[in-house]
Amino acid sequence: MLEIKDLTHSYGDHVVLEKLNLEVAQGELVSIVGPSGCGKSTLLRNIAGLITPTSGSVVLNGTPIQGVPDDLAVVFQDYSRSLLPWLTVRDNVALPLRRKGGSKAERRAQAEKALESVGLADAGKKYPWQLSGGMQQRVSIARALAYRPSLLLMDEPFGSVDAQTREDLEDLVLKVHREEGMTILLVTHDIDESVYVGDRVVVLGRNPGRVRAELPVELPADRDQIGTRADAEFVRLRAEVGKLVRGAAAADPMPGEHEPVAGTAKDEKPKGAGKTKRVKKVKKADEAKADEAKDAPETEPEHGPVAEGENGDTVGDEAEEAVKKTVKDGGEKAAEAGTSDDAEGGTARGNGDESAEQTPEKAEDKPADGAEGEAEGDAADKAEEAPKDAKAAKGDKPTGVMSAAKVKK
Protein backbone atom coordinates (compact mmCIF):
# COMPACT_ATOMS: atom_id res chain seq x y z
CA MET A 1 0.00 0.00 0.00
CA LEU A 2 2.96 2.31 0.62
CA GLU A 3 6.09 2.18 -1.48
CA ILE A 4 9.02 4.45 -0.80
CA LYS A 5 11.64 4.20 -3.46
CA ASP A 6 15.10 5.76 -3.35
CA LEU A 7 13.79 8.62 -1.25
CA THR A 8 16.37 11.34 -0.80
CA HIS A 9 15.64 14.49 1.17
CA SER A 10 18.06 17.35 1.65
CA TYR A 11 17.69 20.60 3.52
CA GLY A 12 20.07 22.77 1.53
CA ASP A 13 23.37 20.90 1.50
CA HIS A 14 22.35 18.71 4.38
CA VAL A 15 21.38 15.32 3.01
CA VAL A 16 19.11 13.89 5.69
CA LEU A 17 17.64 10.89 3.91
CA GLU A 18 19.48 9.20 1.07
CA LYS A 19 18.02 6.56 -1.19
CA LEU A 20 15.73 5.25 1.49
CA ASN A 21 13.61 2.30 0.45
CA LEU A 22 10.67 0.99 2.42
CA GLU A 23 7.49 -0.89 1.68
CA VAL A 24 4.54 -1.16 4.00
CA ALA A 25 1.79 -3.68 3.43
CA GLN A 26 -1.91 -3.04 3.88
CA GLY A 27 -2.88 -3.45 7.53
CA GLU A 28 0.68 -3.48 8.86
CA LEU A 29 1.79 -1.58 11.95
CA VAL A 30 5.37 -0.52 11.38
CA SER A 31 7.42 1.12 14.12
CA ILE A 32 10.23 3.42 13.04
CA VAL A 33 13.13 4.03 15.38
CA GLY A 34 16.56 5.57 14.97
CA PRO A 35 18.92 7.96 16.65
CA SER A 36 17.92 11.55 17.12
CA GLY A 37 18.26 13.55 13.92
CA CYS A 38 18.35 10.56 11.59
CA GLY A 39 15.34 11.87 9.69
CA LYS A 40 12.33 10.03 11.13
CA SER A 41 10.12 13.12 11.08
CA THR A 42 11.47 14.10 7.69
CA LEU A 43 10.43 10.70 6.42
CA LEU A 44 6.91 11.08 7.83
CA ARG A 45 6.58 14.58 6.42
CA ASN A 46 7.53 13.28 2.98
CA ILE A 47 4.95 10.52 3.27
CA ALA A 48 2.33 13.01 4.44
CA GLY A 49 3.05 15.17 1.41
CA LEU A 50 3.99 18.12 3.61
CA ILE A 51 7.41 18.32 2.00
CA THR A 52 8.62 17.17 -1.38
CA PRO A 53 11.41 14.64 -1.76
CA THR A 54 14.61 15.92 -3.31
CA SER A 55 14.51 12.75 -5.39
CA GLY A 56 12.84 9.38 -5.30
CA SER A 57 9.17 8.67 -4.85
CA VAL A 58 6.49 7.92 -2.30
CA VAL A 59 3.54 6.01 -3.70
CA LEU A 60 0.38 5.45 -1.67
CA ASN A 61 -2.12 2.94 -2.99
CA GLY A 62 -0.61 3.22 -6.45
CA THR A 63 -0.67 7.03 -6.56
CA PRO A 64 2.50 9.08 -6.21
CA ILE A 65 2.12 11.50 -3.33
CA GLN A 66 1.90 15.13 -4.34
CA GLY A 67 0.55 17.24 -1.55
CA VAL A 68 -1.36 15.89 1.43
CA PRO A 69 -3.32 12.82 0.31
CA ASP A 70 -7.00 12.64 1.17
CA ASP A 71 -6.93 9.26 2.82
CA LEU A 72 -4.22 9.94 5.32
CA ALA A 73 -4.18 11.19 8.89
CA VAL A 74 -1.36 12.22 11.17
CA VAL A 75 -1.22 12.23 14.96
CA PHE A 76 1.54 14.36 16.43
CA GLN A 77 3.09 14.32 19.85
CA ASP A 78 1.76 17.68 20.89
CA TYR A 79 -1.87 17.07 21.66
CA SER A 80 -2.28 20.48 23.24
CA ARG A 81 -1.87 22.13 19.88
CA SER A 82 -3.78 19.74 17.73
CA LEU A 83 -7.29 20.35 19.06
CA LEU A 84 -9.41 23.43 18.63
CA PRO A 85 -10.18 24.83 22.07
CA TRP A 86 -13.36 26.56 20.97
CA LEU A 87 -14.97 23.40 19.65
CA THR A 88 -16.32 20.64 21.81
CA VAL A 89 -14.47 17.37 21.80
CA ARG A 90 -17.17 15.83 19.62
CA ASP A 91 -16.97 18.64 17.08
CA ASN A 92 -13.20 18.47 17.02
CA VAL A 93 -13.51 14.84 16.05
CA ALA A 94 -16.31 15.50 13.56
CA LEU A 95 -14.62 18.45 11.87
CA PRO A 96 -12.52 16.64 9.26
CA LEU A 97 -15.49 14.47 8.35
CA ARG A 98 -17.01 17.43 6.53
CA ARG A 99 -14.66 16.61 3.70
CA LYS A 100 -16.33 13.27 3.34
CA GLY A 101 -19.83 14.67 3.12
CA GLY A 102 -22.83 13.39 5.06
CA SER A 103 -25.16 15.34 7.29
CA LYS A 104 -24.12 17.04 10.48
CA ALA A 105 -26.02 14.44 12.49
CA GLU A 106 -24.17 11.65 10.71
CA ARG A 107 -20.83 13.28 11.31
CA ARG A 108 -21.60 13.72 14.96
CA ALA A 109 -22.68 10.11 15.25
CA GLN A 110 -19.41 8.97 13.66
CA ALA A 111 -17.48 11.21 16.02
CA GLU A 112 -19.29 9.79 19.00
CA LYS A 113 -18.53 6.27 17.86
CA ALA A 114 -14.84 7.09 17.51
CA LEU A 115 -14.84 8.68 20.95
CA GLU A 116 -16.44 5.58 22.35
CA SER A 117 -13.72 3.44 20.78
CA VAL A 118 -11.05 5.41 22.62
CA GLY A 119 -12.91 5.22 25.90
CA LEU A 120 -14.23 8.79 25.86
CA ALA A 121 -17.91 8.20 25.27
CA ASP A 122 -18.85 10.72 27.95
CA ALA A 123 -16.46 13.47 26.93
CA GLY A 124 -18.08 14.61 23.67
CA LYS A 125 -19.68 17.72 25.11
CA LYS A 126 -16.60 18.88 26.96
CA TYR A 127 -13.96 21.18 25.56
CA PRO A 128 -10.44 19.86 25.01
CA TRP A 129 -9.05 22.04 27.77
CA GLN A 130 -11.35 20.35 30.25
CA LEU A 131 -9.55 17.05 29.67
CA SER A 132 -6.25 15.70 30.92
CA GLY A 133 -3.30 15.44 28.54
CA GLY A 134 -3.81 11.73 27.98
CA MET A 135 -7.49 12.28 27.25
CA GLN A 136 -6.67 15.02 24.75
CA GLN A 137 -4.30 12.69 22.97
CA ARG A 138 -7.11 10.12 22.86
CA VAL A 139 -9.28 12.75 21.22
CA SER A 140 -6.57 13.31 18.57
CA ILE A 141 -6.51 9.60 17.96
CA ALA A 142 -10.31 9.44 17.82
CA ARG A 143 -10.29 12.21 15.24
CA ALA A 144 -7.85 10.26 13.10
CA LEU A 145 -9.90 7.08 13.53
CA ALA A 146 -13.21 8.72 12.73
CA TYR A 147 -11.77 9.85 9.44
CA ARG A 148 -10.90 6.24 8.61
CA PRO A 149 -7.72 6.98 6.73
CA SER A 150 -6.11 4.23 4.75
CA LEU A 151 -2.81 5.24 6.34
CA LEU A 152 -2.28 6.64 9.82
CA LEU A 153 1.04 8.33 10.57
CA MET A 154 1.98 8.83 14.20
CA ASP A 155 5.00 10.94 15.07
CA GLU A 156 6.00 10.33 18.68
CA PRO A 157 2.33 10.31 19.61
CA PHE A 158 2.85 9.39 23.24
CA GLY A 159 5.92 11.48 23.93
CA SER A 160 4.07 14.02 26.05
CA VAL A 161 2.12 11.80 28.40
CA ASP A 162 3.00 10.01 31.61
CA ALA A 163 4.15 6.40 31.65
CA GLN A 164 0.81 4.87 32.66
CA THR A 165 -1.11 6.84 30.04
CA ARG A 166 1.50 5.93 27.48
CA GLU A 167 0.90 2.24 28.10
CA ASP A 168 -2.86 2.75 27.87
CA LEU A 169 -2.46 4.59 24.58
CA GLU A 170 -0.16 1.90 23.20
CA ASP A 171 -2.87 -0.65 23.98
CA LEU A 172 -5.44 1.61 22.39
CA VAL A 173 -3.44 1.76 19.16
CA LEU A 174 -3.07 -2.01 19.19
CA LYS A 175 -6.81 -2.38 19.71
CA VAL A 176 -7.82 -0.08 16.86
CA HIS A 177 -5.21 -1.59 14.63
CA ARG A 178 -6.59 -5.03 15.31
CA GLU A 179 -10.23 -4.00 15.02
CA GLU A 180 -9.99 -1.60 12.08
CA GLY A 181 -7.11 -3.22 10.21
CA MET A 182 -5.65 0.23 9.60
CA THR A 183 -2.13 0.61 8.21
CA ILE A 184 -0.06 2.53 10.74
CA LEU A 185 3.44 3.98 10.73
CA LEU A 186 4.55 4.97 14.20
CA VAL A 187 7.73 6.90 14.91
CA THR A 188 9.01 6.49 18.44
CA HIS A 189 12.13 7.03 20.50
CA ASP A 190 11.08 4.27 22.83
CA ILE A 191 12.64 0.98 21.81
CA ASP A 192 10.37 -1.11 24.03
CA GLU A 193 7.36 0.61 22.55
CA SER A 194 8.56 -0.02 19.00
CA VAL A 195 8.63 -3.75 19.69
CA TYR A 196 5.50 -3.83 21.83
CA VAL A 197 3.22 -2.26 19.22
CA GLY A 198 4.96 -3.18 15.98
CA ASP A 199 4.43 -5.95 13.47
CA ARG A 200 7.82 -4.87 12.23
CA VAL A 201 10.48 -2.51 13.52
CA VAL A 202 12.38 -0.42 10.99
CA VAL A 203 15.65 0.98 12.30
CA LEU A 204 17.00 4.04 10.53
CA GLY A 205 20.68 4.93 10.42
CA ARG A 206 21.98 8.46 10.36
CA ASN A 207 24.07 10.66 8.08
CA PRO A 208 22.52 9.97 5.76
CA GLY A 209 19.30 8.43 7.01
CA ARG A 210 18.34 5.20 5.43
CA VAL A 211 16.95 1.86 6.50
CA ARG A 212 19.57 0.11 8.53
CA ALA A 213 17.55 -2.93 9.55
CA GLU A 214 14.05 -4.32 9.50
CA LEU A 215 13.05 -6.74 12.21
CA PRO A 216 9.80 -8.67 12.05
CA VAL A 217 8.13 -8.87 15.46
CA GLU A 218 6.98 -12.41 15.83
CA LEU A 219 5.01 -12.00 19.00
CA PRO A 220 1.38 -13.07 19.35
CA ALA A 221 -1.02 -10.41 18.05
CA ASP A 222 -2.68 -10.20 21.46
CA ARG A 223 -0.22 -8.28 23.55
CA ASP A 224 -0.34 -7.17 27.12
CA GLN A 225 1.90 -4.84 29.02
CA ILE A 226 3.06 -7.40 31.57
CA GLY A 227 3.14 -10.71 29.74
CA THR A 228 4.46 -9.51 26.39
CA ARG A 229 7.26 -7.50 27.93
CA ALA A 230 8.39 -10.58 29.84
CA ASP A 231 8.33 -12.77 26.73
CA ALA A 232 11.80 -14.03 25.76
CA GLU A 233 11.27 -12.97 22.14
CA PHE A 234 10.33 -9.45 23.26
CA VAL A 235 13.46 -9.25 25.40
CA ARG A 236 15.63 -10.51 22.55
CA LEU A 237 14.14 -8.07 20.06
CA ARG A 238 14.39 -5.02 22.26
CA ALA A 239 18.04 -5.82 22.88
CA GLU A 240 18.65 -6.17 19.17
CA VAL A 241 16.83 -2.98 18.26
CA GLY A 242 18.61 -1.14 21.07
CA LYS A 243 21.97 -2.30 19.82
CA LEU A 244 21.20 -1.22 16.27
CA VAL A 245 19.99 2.22 17.36
CA ARG A 246 22.96 2.76 19.64
CA GLY A 247 25.27 1.49 16.93
CA ALA A 248 23.82 3.99 14.49
CA ALA A 249 24.16 6.82 16.99
CA ALA A 250 27.74 5.92 17.84
CA ALA A 251 28.74 5.54 14.21
CA ASP A 252 27.47 8.98 13.33
CA PRO A 253 27.39 11.18 16.40
CA MET A 254 25.51 14.44 16.25
CA PRO A 255 27.51 17.49 17.23
CA GLY A 256 28.06 17.39 20.97
CA GLU A 257 27.23 13.72 21.44
CA HIS A 258 30.79 12.49 21.59
CA GLU A 259 32.75 15.67 21.71
CA PRO A 260 34.00 17.99 24.41
CA VAL A 261 31.64 20.85 25.12
CA ALA A 262 32.05 23.40 22.36
CA GLY A 263 33.74 26.61 23.36
CA THR A 264 35.75 25.09 26.21
CA ALA A 265 39.16 26.65 25.92
CA LYS A 266 41.90 24.06 25.72
CA ASP A 267 44.04 25.72 28.33
CA GLU A 268 41.15 26.09 30.75
CA LYS A 269 40.90 22.37 31.22
CA PRO A 270 42.98 20.46 33.75
CA LYS A 271 45.88 19.02 31.85
CA GLY A 272 45.05 15.80 30.14
CA ALA A 273 41.49 15.66 31.44
CA GLY A 274 39.80 16.35 28.14
CA LYS A 275 42.17 14.09 26.36
CA THR A 276 41.48 11.08 28.48
CA LYS A 277 37.78 11.60 28.29
CA ARG A 278 37.86 11.98 24.55
CA VAL A 279 39.97 8.86 24.07
CA LYS A 280 37.50 6.92 26.16
CA LYS A 281 34.56 8.16 24.16
CA VAL A 282 36.21 7.43 20.86
CA LYS A 283 37.04 3.99 22.07
CA LYS A 284 33.43 3.45 22.99
CA ALA A 285 32.35 4.55 19.56
CA ASP A 286 34.89 2.26 17.95
CA GLU A 287 33.68 -0.67 19.98
CA ALA A 288 30.15 0.10 18.98
CA LYS A 289 31.23 0.29 15.37
CA ALA A 290 32.92 -3.08 15.67
CA ASP A 291 29.73 -4.57 17.15
CA GLU A 292 27.76 -2.94 14.49
CA ALA A 293 29.93 -4.24 11.70
CA LYS A 294 29.39 -7.69 13.15
CA ASP A 295 25.64 -7.34 13.52
CA ALA A 296 24.41 -4.85 11.01
CA PRO A 297 22.68 -6.34 8.03
CA GLU A 298 24.01 -3.62 5.78
CA THR A 299 27.09 -1.52 5.92
CA GLU A 300 26.68 2.18 6.40
CA PRO A 301 29.22 4.50 4.88
CA GLU A 302 31.23 6.55 7.32
CA HIS A 303 30.19 10.17 7.61
CA GLY A 304 31.27 12.93 9.86
CA PRO A 305 28.81 14.63 12.13
CA VAL A 306 26.51 16.98 10.32
CA ALA A 307 25.64 20.34 11.72
CA GLU A 308 22.05 20.92 12.70
CA GLY A 309 20.15 22.83 10.08
CA GLU A 310 18.00 25.87 10.71
CA ASN A 311 15.42 23.48 11.80
CA GLY A 312 12.80 25.65 13.36
CA ASP A 313 12.69 28.32 10.74
CA THR A 314 12.62 26.05 7.80
CA VAL A 315 10.15 23.72 9.37
CA GLY A 316 8.12 26.78 10.04
CA ASP A 317 8.14 27.72 6.39
CA GLU A 318 6.91 24.31 5.44
CA ALA A 319 4.34 24.40 8.12
CA GLU A 320 3.20 27.80 7.07
CA GLU A 321 2.86 26.54 3.55
CA ALA A 322 0.79 23.68 4.89
CA VAL A 323 -1.24 26.15 6.89
CA LYS A 324 -1.90 28.35 3.90
CA LYS A 325 -2.84 25.37 1.86
CA THR A 326 -5.07 23.86 4.44
CA VAL A 327 -6.66 27.07 5.57
CA LYS A 328 -7.40 27.90 1.97
CA ASP A 329 -8.96 24.52 1.74
CA GLY A 330 -11.41 25.36 4.45
CA GLY A 331 -9.06 24.30 7.17
CA GLU A 332 -10.51 20.86 7.17
CA LYS A 333 -7.59 19.09 5.65
CA ALA A 334 -5.42 20.33 8.43
CA ALA A 335 -7.60 18.75 10.99
CA GLU A 336 -7.90 15.46 9.29
CA ALA A 337 -4.28 15.24 8.30
CA GLY A 338 -3.25 16.16 11.76
CA THR A 339 -1.32 19.01 10.25
CA SER A 340 -3.87 20.64 12.38
CA ASP A 341 -1.07 21.12 14.82
CA ASP A 342 -0.40 24.35 13.14
CA ALA A 343 -3.12 24.88 10.64
CA GLU A 344 -5.90 24.90 13.09
CA GLY A 345 -4.58 28.06 14.48
CA GLY A 346 -6.03 28.24 17.94
CA THR A 347 -4.26 26.36 20.62
CA ALA A 348 -5.27 25.35 24.08
CA ARG A 349 -2.24 26.15 26.10
CA GLY A 350 -2.06 24.85 29.57
CA ASN A 351 -3.17 21.50 30.70
CA GLY A 352 -6.63 20.22 30.98
CA ASP A 353 -5.95 19.62 34.61
CA GLU A 354 -5.43 23.26 35.22
CA SER A 355 -8.31 24.34 33.12
CA ALA A 356 -10.81 21.71 34.08
CA GLU A 357 -12.43 23.93 36.61
CA GLN A 358 -12.67 26.95 34.36
CA THR A 359 -16.11 27.78 33.15
CA PRO A 360 -16.90 29.21 29.75
CA GLU A 361 -18.10 32.80 29.94
CA LYS A 362 -17.52 34.81 26.81
CA ALA A 363 -19.16 33.41 23.71
CA GLU A 364 -17.89 36.18 21.51
CA ASP A 365 -14.26 35.36 22.14
CA LYS A 366 -13.01 33.72 19.08
CA PRO A 367 -9.86 32.24 17.70
CA ALA A 368 -7.40 34.51 16.09
CA ASP A 369 -5.42 34.43 12.89
CA GLY A 370 -5.02 31.02 11.39
CA ALA A 371 -8.37 29.90 12.63
CA GLU A 372 -10.39 31.45 9.87
CA GLY A 373 -10.12 28.39 7.73
CA GLU A 374 -11.81 26.37 10.36
CA ALA A 375 -14.36 28.98 11.09
CA GLU A 376 -15.48 29.23 7.53
CA GLY A 377 -18.40 27.07 6.74
CA ASP A 378 -18.98 26.08 10.30
CA ALA A 379 -19.62 29.45 11.73
CA ALA A 380 -23.21 28.73 12.46
CA ASP A 381 -22.34 25.59 14.33
CA LYS A 382 -19.77 27.39 16.29
CA ALA A 383 -21.86 30.39 17.22
CA GLU A 384 -23.85 28.19 19.49
CA GLU A 385 -20.99 26.03 20.51
CA ALA A 386 -18.08 28.35 21.01
CA PRO A 387 -16.61 28.16 24.44
CA LYS A 388 -17.92 30.98 26.49
CA ASP A 389 -14.47 31.83 27.63
CA ALA A 390 -11.70 31.55 25.15
CA LYS A 391 -9.30 31.63 28.03
CA ALA A 392 -9.16 27.92 28.05
CA ALA A 393 -6.69 27.67 30.84
CA LYS A 394 -5.41 29.92 33.53
CA GLY A 395 -3.94 32.93 31.85
CA ASP A 396 -4.08 31.18 28.52
CA LYS A 397 -6.08 32.01 25.53
CA PRO A 398 -6.32 30.61 22.08
CA THR A 399 -3.54 31.97 19.99
CA GLY A 400 -3.13 32.33 16.29
CA VAL A 401 -1.10 30.09 14.08
CA MET A 402 1.45 28.56 16.32
CA SER A 403 4.98 29.68 16.20
CA ALA A 404 6.78 28.11 13.32
CA ALA A 405 9.62 26.76 15.36
CA LYS A 406 7.28 24.74 17.48
CA VAL A 407 5.56 23.00 14.67
CA LYS A 408 7.81 20.07 14.17
CA LYS A 409 7.01 18.07 17.24
Ligand SMILES: Nc1ncnc2c1ncn2[C@@H]1O[C@H](COP(=O)(O)OP(=O)(O)OP(=O)(O)O)[C@@H](O)[C@H]1O
Ligand atom coordinates in the same frame (compact mmCIF):
# COMPACT_ATOMS: atom_id res chain seq x y z
N1 LIG B 1 13.07 22.10 7.93
C1 LIG B 1 14.34 21.82 8.17
N2 LIG B 1 15.33 22.61 7.70
C2 LIG B 1 16.62 22.30 7.91
N3 LIG B 1 17.03 21.21 8.57
C3 LIG B 1 16.08 20.40 9.06
C4 LIG B 1 14.69 20.66 8.89
N4 LIG B 1 13.99 19.69 9.48
C5 LIG B 1 14.89 18.85 10.00
N5 LIG B 1 16.13 19.27 9.75
C6 LIG B 1 17.36 18.60 10.12
O1 LIG B 1 17.29 17.33 9.55
C7 LIG B 1 17.80 16.35 10.44
C8 LIG B 1 16.74 15.30 10.66
O2 LIG B 1 15.66 15.90 11.36
P1 LIG B 1 14.37 15.07 11.76
O3 LIG B 1 13.55 15.93 12.62
O4 LIG B 1 13.75 14.51 10.55
O5 LIG B 1 15.04 13.89 12.59
P2 LIG B 1 14.39 12.93 13.67
O6 LIG B 1 15.00 11.60 13.46
O7 LIG B 1 12.90 13.01 13.62
O8 LIG B 1 14.93 13.60 15.01
P3 LIG B 1 14.38 13.42 16.50
O9 LIG B 1 14.38 11.96 16.78
O10 LIG B 1 15.39 14.16 17.31
O11 LIG B 1 13.02 14.03 16.54
C9 LIG B 1 18.23 17.09 11.69
O12 LIG B 1 19.62 17.34 11.60
C10 LIG B 1 17.46 18.37 11.62
O13 LIG B 1 18.15 19.42 12.23
